[in-house]
Amino acid sequence: MDFPGLIQFLTQQPLLTLAFVSIFVTAVGGVLRGASPVLGGFVRGVGNLGLVAALLLTIAQVTRFTSGNDLALPQIGMPEQSVQGGETRVAMDRDGHFWLRATINGVPSRFLIDTGATLTAISPALAEAAQLKEKPFPQAIMMRTANGTVQAQLTSIDELRFGSVVARDLDAVVAPGLGDANVIGMNLLSRLASWRVEGRTLILVPHHPQDENS
Incomplete structure (x- = not known):
């Protein structure tokens, strides 16, 4: 998959994009902690919150199947x-x-x-x-x-x-x-x-x- 195709795919998968961005932010926070523990810790916290949000949104998404016959x-x-x-x-x-x-x-x-x-x-x-x-x-x-x-x-x-x-x-x-x-x-x-x-x-x-x- 080329880069434009990857971008198009990610725009169609917002939860997956959120998870990837959160992982990246968490990794950046880990790097920053060496130079600035406070800033690095804050950035890592934001990344972790993003991962939790992606997980909770996924769980909320699968519950949509409970009220219909699609599943x-x-x-x-x-x-x-x-x-x-x-x-x-x-x-x-x-x-x-x-x-x-x-x-x-x-x-x-x-x-x-x-x-x-x-x-x-x-x-x-x-x-x-x-x-x-x-x-x-x-x-x-x-x-x-x-x-x-x-x-x-x-x-x-x-x-x-x-x-x-x-x-x-x-x-x-x-x-x-x-x-x-x-x-x-x-x-x-x-x-x-x-x-x-x-x-x-x-x-x-x-x-x-x-x-x-x-």
Whole structure:
């Protein structure tokens, strides 16, 4: 991807842009602390606040699925992903979304691929089945759902696998507001060598394609 293409992509992904800028600001603050501890600490604090804001906005974003049918899991006729020459191809479903079947720590489930989500989000039921543990976070993460305000949890996925793609040590949020649905976000897609949409097919290309049956 060339520089103009990168700029265009980032303008279409405001939360991802916020996360990148916050990481950069935090790094600059770390450099400045050597010359000016007060200024460096302030700049790092701003960067950390930006990262927290990106996380909270992502959680708020995934809760939008709780009140509609967009994320209702298809019961029949859902196209499966296929592997061709190291690429994983996912056909668009009749609801206009890209769904695939993946496993988390060996536990299978359905996932929506959402390029507007910064973090991967999973349901409490899948988190329990995959024996995921809560990841410490300095502040409580609260989510508004149809059943009121609940506390969300950060976690880390040992292995998420689908088609020719395997992601390890992947951060995710356990989101009660999703019900039984799960979302693959940009923190996984950004690890790929490339991804693109051709017509009604999403094509995912990993750096090191894995055997689908391994």
